[in-house]
Amino acid sequence: MNQLRTLFGRSVPFALGFSFLIGATGMSHAACQLQSPGGQIKHVVNIVFDNVHLRRDDPNVPSDLEQMPNLLNFLVNNGTISGNHHTPLISHTADDIVTGLTGVYGDRQGIPVANSYGFFRNDGSVGISSSFLYWTANGADGKPEMIDENGKTAPAPWVPYTRAGCDVGAYSVANIEFESLPADIRTVYGIGSPQDLAVSAALALPNTAANQPARQAPNTDWLGIAIHCSVGSSLCGGSNGKPDLLPDEPGPAYTGFNALFGNINVAPAICQGASSAACDSSGNVKDIDGNVIADVYGHPGFPNTFDPTAAQSLGYAATMLEKGIPVIYVYIADAHDQNPLPLDPTTNKPINSHAFGPGEAGYVAQLKAYDDAFGKFFARLAADGITKDNTLFTVTPDENDHFVGSQPQPVGCNGVTVPCTYSAASEITTFLNRLLLTQRNNTAPYTVHNDDAPVMYITGNPAPTAAVTRTMEHDLDALIATNPITGNPDKLSLFLADQAEMKLLHMITSDPARTATLTMFGNDNYFFQNDFNNATVPCTQSPPCLSVPAAPASTFAWNHGDVQQQITRTWFGIVGPGVKPLGRFDAVFSDHTDVRPTVMALLGLKDDYVHDGRVLAEWIDPHALPDGIRDRQENYVELATIFKQLNAPLGSVGRNSLVYANRSITGDDATYTRYLNTIAGIISERDNLAATIKTALDNAAFANQPIGEGTEDGLGHRANALIDRVEDLANQDRDDDDHHRHFGE
Numbered sequence: 001m002n003q004l005r006t007l008f009g010r011s012v013p014f015a016l017g018f019s020f021l022i023g024a025t026g027m028s029h030a031a032c033q034l035q036s037p038g039g040q041i042k043h044v045v046n047i048v049f050d051n052v053h054l055r056r057d058d059p060n061v062p063s064d065l066e067q068m069p070n071l072l073n074f075l076v077n078n079g080t081i082s083g084n085h086h087t088p089l090i091s092h093t094a095d096d097i098v099t100g101l102t103g104v105y106g107d108r109q110g111i112p113v114a115n116s117y118g119f120f121r122n123d124g125s126v127g128i129s130s131s132f133l134y135w136t137a138n139g140a141d142g143k144p145e146m147i148d149e150n151g152k153t154a155p156a157p158w159v160p161y162t163r164a165g166c167d168v169g170a171y172s173v174a175n176i177e178f179e180s181l182p183a184d185i186r187t188v189y190g191i192g193s194p195q196d197l198a199v200s201a202a203l204a205l206p207n208t209a210a211n212q213p214a215r216q217a218p219n220t221d222w223l224g225i226a227i228h229c230s231v232g233s234s235l236c237g238g239s240n241g242k243p244d245l246l247p248d249e250p251g252p253a254y255t256g257f258n259a260l261f262g263n264i265n266v267a268p269a270i271c272q273g274a275s276s277a278a279c280d281s282s283g284n285v286k287d288i289d290g291n292v293i294a295d296v297y298g299h300p301g302f303p304n305t306f307d308p309t310a311a312q313s314l315g316y317a318a319t320m321l322e323k324g325i326p327v328i329y330v331y332i333a334d335a336h337d338q339n340p341l342p343l344d345p346t347t348n349k350p351i352n353s354h355a356f357g358p359g360e361a362g363y364v365a366q367l368k369a370y371d372d373a374f375g376k377f378f379a380r381l382a383a384d385g386i387t388k389d390n391t392l393f394t395v396t397p398d399e400n401d402h403f404v405g406s407q408p409q410p411v412g413c414n415g416v417t418v419p420c421t422y423s424a425a426s427e428i429t430t431f432l433n434r435l436l437l438t439q440r441n442n443t444a445p446y447t448v449h450n451d452d453a454p455v456m457y458i459t460g461n462p463a464p465t466a467a468v469t470r471t472m473e474h475d476l477d478a479l480i481a482t483n484p485i486t487g488n489p490d491k492l493s494l495f496l497a498d499q500a501e502m503k504l505l506h507m508i509t510s511d512p513a514r515t516a517t518l519t520m521f522g523n524d525n526y527f528f529q530n531d532f533n534n535a536t537v538p539c540t541q542s543p544p545c546l547s548v549p550a551a552p553a554s555t556f557a558w559n560h561g562d563v564q565q566q567i568t569r570t571w572f573g574i575v576g577p578g579v580k581p582l583g584r585f586d587a588v589f590s591d592h593t594d595v596r597p598t599v600m601a602l603l604g605l606k607d608d609y610v611h612d613g614r615v616l617a618e619w620i621d622p623h624a625l626p627d628g629i630r631d632r633q634e635n636y637v638e639l640a641t642i643f644k645q646l647n648a649p650l651g652s653v654g655r656n657s658l659v660y661a662n663r664s665i666t667g668d669d670a671t672y673t674r675y676l677n678t679i680a681g682i683i684s685e686r687d688n689l690a691a692t693i694k695t696a697l698d699n700a701a702f703a704n705q706p707i708g709e710g711t712e713d714g715l716g717h718r719a720n721a722l723i724d725r726v727e728d729l730a731n732q733d734r735d736d737d738d739h740h741r742h743f744g745e
Contacts, residue, residue: 031165031230032326035604037624040577042390044161044327044603045317048097048173049397051334051558054083054571057403061359061415064335065571067367070375075395078388079575080582080619086591086650087399087568089505090114090453090519090561094131096398096592097174097331098146101157103596103611105506105649109154110139110147112507113455118447119513124460126447132179132306136246137187143511144248146175151510152248157596158228159249160605161327162257167235168228169266169320172308172331177226178261179306181218188242188261209348213297220294220301222262224308225316227269227325231256235325240265250608263301270323277380278319287315288376296343296350305341305350307333309366310373318380335366336401336558355557357405357422359415392576392602396595400570401558402452402524404428406485424485426554427452430492431531431545438539440475444468446517450529453561458517464498464676469517470669473498476520477666483525484548492528494662495521495563500679501661504686505649506612518665521563521658527556563658568650578602578624588618589641591648597701601626606702610694612647614640615701628699632706639712640697646719647690653723656730657682663732682726689718 034041056063065072075081088099088106094114095106106112111131118126119141129140135156139145148154158168158176170176178184182200189195199218205211228244229236236244236258244259260266263285271279279285284292284300288311294300303312313330320328333339338353356363381387404427408420432454436442449455462469479492497519502508508515522528531537531545539545548554560567572590579602593613600606601615602624617629617637629636645652657679664675693715699705 031232032161032167033164034166034326035164036392036577036602037604038577040390041392041603042326043321043386044392044599045321045394046329046599047393047395048100048329048331049334049395050093050332051336051399051401051560052332052397053400054081055400056358058358058408058415058420060412061408061420064367067364067416068371068374070371070378071395074374074378074388074393075573075575076583078581079393079573079579080585081571081573082585082588082590083569083571084586084589085396085570085572086589086648087570088112088592089507089563089568089649089654090451090455091399091563091568092451092561093398094174099592100396100398100595101173101176101329102154103593103600103607103613104154104609105593105612107503107506107509108149108612110145110509110511112509113449113514113516116449117514118449118455118457118516119511120457120461120515121513126457126459128447130180132174134178134180134184134187135175137184141511141513143513147509147511148248149510153246155250155607155609156228156246158327159246159251159254160600160607162228162230162244163251164605165230166327167230167233167325168327168329169317169325170226170228170329171313171316171320172224172302172306173329174331176228176329178223181222185222188245209346212348213299216295216297216304217299219304220299221264222302223304224302224306225261225263225266227260227266227320229258229260233258235269235323236260238269240268267301270319270325274319274322278315278322285316285319287311288318288373288380289315296340303340305339306331307337307339307341309333309339310370310377314373314377318377318384321381321386322384332370334401334558335370336363337555338362339366352555355425355554357408357420357425357557358403359408359413359420360422360425361415361419364415364419388575389577392579392599393574394595394599395573396592397570399560400567401560402562402564402566404485404525404557404559424548424550424554425557426548427527427556427559428481428484428525429547430481430526430528431534431539432528433530433535434537434539434545435479435481435492436472436475437536438545439479442472442475444472446472448528448530449516450527451522451561452524452527452559452567453519453521453563454528455516455519462517464500464517465669465672469498470672473518473665476518481526481546484546485525490523490525492523492526493520494523495658496662496665497521497658498661498665500676500683501657501665504657504661504679504683505654524559524562524564524567527559563650563655574598574619576602578621580619580621582619585619588616589644589648589651590616591644591650593648594644597698601629601701610698612694614643614694614697626701626704628704628706629701632700632708632712635707635709635712636697636700639693639707639716642716642719642723643690643693643697645723646686647694653682653686653726656726659730660726660732678729682722685722689715689722693719 053064092114114131133145144153146154241258244257246254271283317330341350405425406423413420445459447457597611
C-alpha cells in the first residue's frame with residue numbers, strides 16, 4: 001500500500017525513491033573528491049522503493065523484483081542482494097527512510113513513530129505533527145523535527161558529500177527536500193518572505209473545482225525536489241540559490257553552502273544545456289519515457305503525490321546525473337496501487353486509487369512499466385559512461401507490506417499469463433475506541449497514531465503504573481474480532497510495548513513530550529483508528545466497527561508498521577566498485593542502519609557521529625575495506641554480528657524483550673513491577689554496552705583503529721551473556737508456536 005504523508009490519518013499517498021551517488025558526465029565536477037580505493041567510484045545512486053518485494057506474496061505469482069528483471073538481474077549479476085535485511089520499529093515510511101539515510105535509529109533522529117507522531121502539551125492534552133517536514137524544521141511541539149539525542153537537529157545526510165565538494169540531488173526522499181507547504185517555505189525563506197506570500201496566497205484560494213490547478217501549482221513548484229551544493233558550486237550560485245543553513249551540524253561550521261529548493265529552482269539549473277532526452281524546449285524535465293514530468297493538471301514539476309513512478313524518478317535522476325551532480329537520492333512508489341491518481345470529475349481533485357492484489361492485471365502492468373523504466377535508465381546511464389565500474393548503486397525498500405484480501409481467483413492464477421482477481425482486497429478498517437467501549441466499557445480519552453501498530457497517547461500523560469494505563473493495556477490485550485474476510489475469530493493485539501520496551505526498541509526520543517503511553521503491535525490484517533463521529537455508539541449498532549469495502553472500491557490493501565516478519569524483513573541491494581559479486585546472499589543479518597556506514601566506508605568518507613549500524617564488511621572486497629577493518633576483519637565481523645543481535649530492534653534482544661514485555665504488561669501488577677525493575681537494568685546494560693561496541697566498530701571503520709582479539713572477546717562475551725539472559729526471560733512460559741509465527745523463526 002502507498003505510504004502516506006499525513007497527520008494521524010490518510011490523505012496523500014506517498015512513495016519512496018531510489019538513491020544513486022554518481023559522477024558527472026555532461027559537466028565535469030573535478031571538485032568532488034570521493035575517496036574510494038583507487039578513486040574508482042565517481043558517482044553514487046541511492047534508490048529507495050516503497051513496498052517493493054523480493055519474495056513472493058503468493059507462491060504462484062512472481063514477486064515484484066521477479067517481474068522487474070532489468071533491476072533484479074543488474075543487482076544479482078553485478079553485486080549483492082540480501083533478503084535478510086530488516087526495518088527499524090515501527091516499520092513505516094518516514095522512520096525507515098530516515099534510518100537508511102543516517103545510519104541511526106529513530107531515538108537519535110526524531111521520528112521513530114511515523115508517518116506522524118503525537119506529543120503531550122503541558123496540560124496533558126495531545127497534539128499531532130507530521131513526520132514529513134524539511135530537515136531543519138521544528139515540529140508542532142516547537143522542538144526540532146529531526147531531534148537528536150542532544151535535543152538538536154540531527155546531522156544532515158548530505159553533509160559529508162558537500163564537504164567533499166560534491167553536489168547532492170534529491171527527488172521525493174523524506175525530509176531532505178520540502179515536504180509541506182507553507183511550513184517548509186517558512187522554515188527556509190522565512191515567514192512573510194515573497195516566496196511565503198506567493199505560496200500562501202495560492203493555497204488560500206477558494207476550494208473550488210476551477211481553482212484546483214492553481215491551488216496545486218505551489219506544491220508542484222516547491223515540493224519533493226532539491227539540490228544541496230558544495231561550496232563554490234556554480235549550480236547553486238545564481239539568484240535561485242539559497243543558503244543551506246545547518247546551525248546544529250557537528251564538526252566545522254557549515255557555512256558557505258547553498259541549495260536549490262523545488263522544481264521551480266532546480267529545473268532551470270539542470271535543463272540548461274541539457275539534451276532533448278532530458279528536457280523539453282521550455283526547460284521542463286522529462287521522465288525516462290520522454291514525457292514531461294507534471295502534476296495531474298499538466299503543470300510541469302513535481303507530481304506532488306509523493307508517489308512518483310519509476311519513469312518519473314529515474315528520468316529526473318538521469319537528468320541530474322547528466323548535469324554533473326555526482327550524488328543522487330531518489331524515491332519510487334510501489335506498483336500495488338493505481339498510479340497516477342485519477343481526478344474526480346466533479347471536484348477536479350485527485351482521488352485515492354484502487355489497491356491491487358498480487359497478480360492483478362493492473363499490478364502486473366505497472367511492474368512491467370517499472371521494468372521497462374529500469375531498462376531505459378541503465379541504458380541511458382551506460383551511454384553517458386555511468387556504469388557499475390564507476391558508480392555505487394544502493395537499492396532499498398522502506399519496508400515490506402502485508403497483503404490483506406480474499407483468496408485469488410481463479411485458483412492457481414499467476415498474474416503474468418492468468419490474471420488474478422479478488423472479491424476483497426483491503427485492510428480491515430477497525431474503530432479502536434468503539435471496540436474498547438463495546439467489549440471493555442473503556443472510555444478513557446486518548447489520541448492514537450492510526451496504524452496496524454497503533455501508538456497510543458492517553459490524555460493526561462499518565463505514568464506506566466497508573467490505573468488508567470494498566471487498565472488500557474489489559475483491555476487492549478482482551479480485544480477480539482470476527483474477521484469479515486475469513487470469518488475467523490482474531491485476537492487483535494499481538495504484543496504490547498510500554499515505555500520501557502519502546503525505549504529498548506529505540507522508539508523514545510530525547511523530547512519527553514513525544515514519548516507515547518504505549519504501542520500495540522496488532523494483527524496485521526487490521527488498520528486501527530478512532531471513530532470520532534460515533535464515539536459513543538457501541539459496535540452492536542450502525543455503522544459497523546469493522547469494515548471492508550468490496551473490490552474494486554478498496555484503496556488500501558497493504559498493511560505495514562508492525563513486527564511480523566513479512567513486514568519487517570525486506571531486502572538491500574548494492575552494486576559498484578569494491579562490492580563483492582555475491583548475488584543473492586542472505587547469510588548476514590542487517591537492517592537499515594547498516595546502509596549508511598557501508599556506503600561511507602566504500603566511498604572513503606565519514607560522518608561526524610557514531611552510527612547505530614555497522615559496515616557490511618562481508619560484502620566488500622578486501623582491497624576496498626577500510627584499513628581498520630581489513631587488519632582485523634575476523635574480529636570486526638564477529639563483534640559486529642553479535643552487536644546487531646544486541647542492539648537492532650529485530651535482533652535477538654529486541655524480539656525476545658518484546659515477548660517478555662508483553663507477558664509482563666498483560667500480567668498482574670506484581671508481575672509488572674518485577675518486570676519494570678528487571679527491564680530497567682537490561683536497558684541500562686544494553687545501552688552502555690551497545691555504545692561501547694558501536695564506538696569500537698565506528699573507530700575501526702573510520703578512524704583506523706582495528707578491533708583486537710581481546711576487545712572482541714571481552715565485549716562479545718558480555719553481549720552474548722545479555723542476549724542469553726533476555727532470551728531466557730522470553731522463554732519463561734513462552735508459546736513457541738505463537739512466537740515463531742509472529743517472528744518467522
